[in-house]
Amino acid sequence: MNIDFTDEEKNGLYKAIFSRRDVRSNFTSEPIDDKTLSRVLNAAHHGPSVGFSQPWNFILIKDITTRKKIKESFDKEKERSSHIVQEPKKSKYLSLKLEGILDSALNICVTYDPSKFGPFVIGRSSIPETGIYSVCCAIQNLWLAARTEKVGMGWVSILSNEVLKQVLDIPEHVLPIAYLCLGHVSKFADKPDLQTLGWLPRLDLKDVVYFEKWNRTQDTMWEQIRNMIASNLDYA
Amino acid sequence: MNIDFTDEEKNGLYKAIFSRRDVRSNFTSEPIDDKTLSRVLNAAHHGPSVGFSQPWNFILIKDITTRKKIKESFDKEKERSSHIVQEPKKSKYLSLKLEGILDSALNICVTYDPSKFGPFVIGRSSIPETGIYSVCCAIQNLWLAARTEKVGMGWVSILSNEVLKQVLDIPEHVLPIAYLCLGHVSKFADKPDLQTLGWLPRLDLKDVVYFEKWNRTQDTMWEQIRNMIASNLDYA
Numbered sequence: 001m002n003i004d005f006t007d008e009e010k011n012g013l014y015k016a017i018f019s020r021r022d023v024r025s026n027f028t029s030e031p032i033d034d035k036t037l038s039r040v041l042n043a044a045h046h047g048p049s050v051g052f053s054q055p056w057n058f059i060l061i062k063d064i065t066t067r068k069k070i071k072e073s074f075d076k077e078k079e080r081s082s083h084i085v086q087e088p089k090k091s092k093y094l095s096l097k098l099e100g101i102l103d104s105a106l107n108i109c110v111t112y113d114p115s116k117f118g119p120f121v122i123g124r125s126s127i128p129e130t131g132i133y134s135v136c137c138a139i140q141n142l143w144l145a146a147r148t149e150k151v152g153m154g155w156v157s158i159l160s161n162e163v164l165k166q167v168l169d170i171p172e173h174v175l176p177i178a179y180l181c182l183g184h185v186s187k188f189a190d191k192p193d194l195q196t197l198g199w200l201p202r203l204d205l206k207d208v209v210y211f212e213k214w215n216r217t218q219d220t221m222w223e224q225i226r227n228m229i230a231s232n233l234d235y236a
Numbered sequence: 237m238n239i240d241f242t243d244e245e246k247n248g249l250y251k252a253i254f255s256r257r258d259v260r261s262n263f264t265s266e267p268i269d270d271k272t273l274s275r276v277l278n279a280a281h282h283g284p285s286v287g288f289s290q291p292w293n294f295i296l297i298k299d300i301t302t303r304k305k306i307k308e309s310f311d312k313e314k315e316r317s318s319h320i321v322q323e324p325k326k327s328k329y330l331s332l333k334l335e336g337i338l339d340s341a342l343n344i345c346v347t348y349d350p351s352k353f354g355p356f357v358i359g360r361s362s363i364p365e366t367g368i369y370s371v372c373c374a375i376q377n378l379w380l381a382a383r384t385e386k387v388g389m390g391w392v393s394i395l396s397n398e399v400l401k402q403v404l405d406i407p408e409h410v411l412p413i414a415y416l417c418l419g420h421v422s423k424f425a426d427k428p429d430l431q432t433l434g435w436l437p438r439l440d441l442k443d444v445v446y447f448e449k450w451n452r453t454q455d456t457m458w459e460q461i462r463n464m465i466a467s468n469l470d471y472a
Contacts, residue, residue: 003423054436127395141380169451205277
């Protein structure tokens with residue numbers, strides 16, 4: 001495969017990254033065709049994995065009875081978590097639409113199976129959690145691929161993993177990592193909903209980049225890039 | 237932003253996904269220019285994050301003294317982990333090049349700070365680990381963006397997090413998630429090294445996809461896509 005990317009190919013990757021959204025609404029009734037679904041699953045399956053362990057599984061869910069059980073868990077967890085927020089944020093939080101479990105075309109539960117190719121997996125001995133990190137990278141592939149296919153995806157994290165395991169017959173040693181809702185959408189929002197709503201601002205890039213050590217924001221060796229990031233020059 | 241992707245833009249995303257490699261060798265001496273580095277960091281910063289918490293930081297490292305200390309930790313951990321592998325795999329494992337800490341242009345430590353915008357982060361109450369998952373998704377953005385810029389990246393996971401924290405002055409409450417080596421390369425391998433070496437095979441997509449419940453590989457509602465995936469029709 002050619003090492004080079006054309007400008008348009010490169011632009012395609014950045015466009016997917018910058019226009020990807022965590023989608024909870026605007027799902028249409030259009031089904032996801034099998035070829036599109038195969039492509040996004042294949043993209044996920046080509047994620048990086050520690051020691052090439054490929055420790056992921058994808059459970060595709062359409063069944064409405066299953067989804068209703070998951071939605072019940074969401075409702076319960078959302079209510080429960082609202083008790084730790086103070087007003088006026090509490091009311092705002094409760095009014096947010098945070099899932100599309102029933103109104104999306106498809107749900108996918110992505111799981112982590114540490115026993116796959118185990119017990120010795122190259123690179124997983126010192127930091128065992130890297131197996132989980134691999135699954136997350138695969139999920140991001142799926143998310144970006146879905147975006148280029150005009151399929152919106154939302155990650156529902158207000159759930160009980162115990163309920164997920166029970167409802168989906170997931171064995172004890174396997175960990176659910178993500179519960180995803182996918183479907184074609186009428187539009188993608190320009191910005192993340194929580195940014196638009198004023199819940200939280202997007203941080204400046206300069207505030208998340210350090211030089212050589214934690215919390216070091218000035219460094220002679222890094223003067224030029226620090227200025228570039230800080231002055232918001234067009235680096236996109 | 238236009239919801240649609242042109243075929244070439246879409247191809248750019250898939251090309252990045254399928255040709256991304258975990259790079260440990262073939263680094264050239266060409267430095268990564270500041271604009272390119274800013275772009276890939278910005279791509280990472282536009283990863284998804286639970287409750288828009290953006291809990292990541294990126295410590296850019298060039299200092300050779302720092303890198304040597306990290307390399308020492310790698311050597312120690314690699315030796316340590318080799319004791320849990322049996323021959324003949326042990327010798328093969330020990331012969332593998334698994335890092336480019338000193339021969340890459342740049343190292344980046346990516347960290348997770350749960351205190352950012354906390355303690356209440358939307359969607360993080362039921363499954364606190366979702367904060368870590370966000371950081372992993374950002375890393376995958378960085379990896380893909382680097383690939384389109386012809387910058388190879390390798391994730392070194394044979395390390396002690398305690399050493400990383402100590403060497404980089406990372407505070408107690410912050411968790412190192414990844415230690416990355418980046419640099420321009422003379423080539424990208426066609427396949428993952430561990431696949432080429434015959435260490436592990438790539439699984440078939442059909443073997444990682446289940447329908448409706450864990451381990452269910454047959455389902456009337458899913459017949460068509462099951463066949464498509466199983467017969468390896470061209471879904472890429």
